[in-house]
């Protein structure tokens with residue numbers, strides 16, 4: 001049974017300009033041990049979806065089940081099964097790192113003794129020991145986020161939400177955070193719902209991705225599958241500068257499954273294919289009669305960012 005089932009869920013908000021449909025008839029599920037990425041531009045409905053699962057918002061229609069438990073009928077039981085690392089970059093209440101972690105686990109129902117013991121393990125595991133005495137104002141954004149992450153990932157619950165876990169964090173600390181997430185998840189069977197605007201982060205961490213736009217799911221699959229579905233690029237480098245690119249482009253666009261042709265430099269151009277399996281024979285047949293001499297050919301699968309932008313722009 002999936003740990004999370006979201007079934008035909010809709011959420012609307014009243015605004016002075018009329019009703020906004022933040023989430024529009026969305027359905028998906030997440031299996032045990034899976035990292036599910038939710039992607040989408042600002043306002044796509046990601047946070048609203050997360051908040052409905054986390055029992056912060058009540059859906060207008062549809063159903064959310066966590067571990068088989070209905071989030072509307074039994075919110076307290078659902079809350080026991082989830083941990084939520086929110087987008088808020090600060091630690092509230094403003095305690096020392098050690099006290100904050102103990103407070104967090106006391107709040108989650110741990111005894112004082114267990115919370116203290118758990119806290120020392122977490123400080124060690126997440127490299128926070130030397131910062132244990134510091135107050136939030138003495139911590140960098142990256143460290144504050146790491147404390148929040150440590151609490152969420154160590155909560156011993158089946159479902160964890162990471163809402164932009166590395167927003168505002170520098171590239172080196174980001175990488176460290178990703179490694180910590182991977183390490184921590186490896187043998188635990190925890191399901192993670194990850195939202196992020198960092199496509200590299202999602203590609204690195206997520207087993208499967210849902211892309212939302214304007215309240216709806218517009219694509220779903222593993223990052224690898226999505227890249228495969230959305231094609232490859234071939235760069236052709238010629239011996240000499242191209243004299244009439246527009247004419248060449250026109251002819252290449254007539255080749256089966258070529259969706260775009262763009263000039264890269266004066267002697268090279270990129271051909272975008274619809275799918276990974278498309279052959280480049282067709283383009284060679286256009287080039288040969290024109291006596292253009294090919295110096296090099298490189299093929300590359302579309303990168304995840306290209307794929308994402310294409311899905312969103314469609």
Ligand SMILES: Nc1ncnc2c1ncn2[C@@H]1O[C@H](COP(=O)(O)OP(=O)(O)OP(=O)(O)O)[C@@H](O)[C@H]1O
Pocket residue numbers: 013014015020021022023040041042043044045046047048049
């Ligand atoms: N409490 C609210 N009241 C009114 N409208 C809201 C409320 N919360 C969200 N919305 C609207 O619902 C839509 C979806 O918002 P949501 O915050 O879920 O998007 P998001 O994908 O999480 O965006 P971001 O990437 O910016 O966090 C937006 O149009 C937003 O303005």
